[in-house]
Amino acid sequence: MPRRRCVHQPAMLTPVSFESVQAEAARMTSRVSSNTAFWLPVWTLAVRELVRFFRQRTRVVGAVGQPLLFWVLFGAGLHGSFAPPPWAPPNMTYQEYFFPGVAVLIVLFTAIFSTISIIEDRREGFLQGVLAAPISRLSLVLGKLTGGAVLAELQAGLFLALAPLVGLSLTLPAALAVLAFLLLLAFTLTALGFLIAWPLDSTQGFHAIMSVFLMPMWLLSGAFFPAGETGWLSWVIRLNPLTYGVAGLRRLLYLDRELPVATGLPGLATCLAATCLFCAACVAGSVWVASRRSSHDAR
Numbered sequence: 001m002p003r004r005r006c007v008h009q010p011a012m013l014t015p016v017s018f019e020s021v022q023a024e025a026a027r028m029t030s031r032v033s034s035n036t037a038f039w040l041p042v043w044t045l046a047v048r049e050l051v052r053f054f055r056q057r058t059r060v061v062g063a064v065g066q067p068l069l070f071w072v073l074f075g076a077g078l079h080g081s082f083a084p085p086p087w088a089p090p091n092m093t094y095q096e097y098f099f100p101g102v103a104v105l106i107v108l109f110t111a112i113f114s115t116i117s118i119i120e121d122r123r124e125g126f127l128q129g130v131l132a133a134p135i136s137r138l139s140l141v142l143g144k145l146t147g148g149a150v151l152a153e154l155q156a157g158l159f160l161a162l163a164p165l166v167g168l169s170l171t172l173p174a175a176l177a178v179l180a181f182l183l184l185l186a187f188t189l190t191a192l193g194f195l196i197a198w199p200l201d202s203t204q205g206f207h208a209i210m211s212v213f214l215m216p217m218w219l220l221s222g223a224f225f226p227a228g229e230t231g232w233l234s235w236v237i238r239l240n241p242l243t244y245g246v247a248g249l250r251r252l253l254y255l256d257r258e259l260p261v262a263t264g265l266p267g268l269a270t271c272l273a274a275t276c277l278f279c280a281a282c283v284a285g286s287v288w289v290a291s292r293r294s295s296h297d298a299r
Helices: 016-056 056-078 094-115 119-124 127-132 137-160 172-197 203-223 234-237 241-253 268-291
Strands: none
Touching: 016 137, 056 094, 056 137, 094 137, 094 172, 094 203, 094 241, 119 127, 119 172, 119 203, 119 268, 127 268, 137 172, 137 268, 172 241, 172 268, 203 234, 203 241, 234 241, 241 268
């Protein structure tokens, strides 16, 4: 019998019109352009904050020098009268207890100095130019917050290098966890500073709010003195969102030890959840105030 030859039929290609290819290329180009239009202002504003900081070296003295001076002077002055809280490791000194609070204070000061530039930018006309540009307000907010958070992370990280002086030895995983939590806290406090500074038109008003709101917020976070078990002050410390930032940093510094849950020292999961919620609320509030039209934007 003669053999049959198998003839393979070529696959039928679906015809593609030039218009469909052109439309797909336009969609891809639009997607890339929209991503660039969103992230390029974020990068530009963040780099501007870093450049401005390194050109104004006196800000380093204000953000790092004063908390470091507090740590040395208060640590020496209150060393003899300090009574460690029940959850404290054995032989805890006041300088050791005060150490996480000073790191948070450095982050707070850096956030204040970075967001007070919003008032200066409005006065100099730079902010009006940014608001007139075709960029989203979310890009504006993220750019300012990223620059301030990176600066706070750098300065607080330098201070954490002094941890061995108070008997704190950090392993590499613990150090990375501390830096990651500090970055979250820095982003949160910078967003809080942005939320406060945006409606203001004078640096004097910002310093007044700092004196009556931000500094007491830090003092009542368990950073300066341990929280009591009873009384109205213990409830103020419990309701203070910064308490969970200080306590979370403290727990990460003692990651190799089991510290009991107590007033002023919640569990690590609770600290992380509360700080994330506080961060989300501050960022959302910053975007909201930046999206509002006001007479300040035209000045």
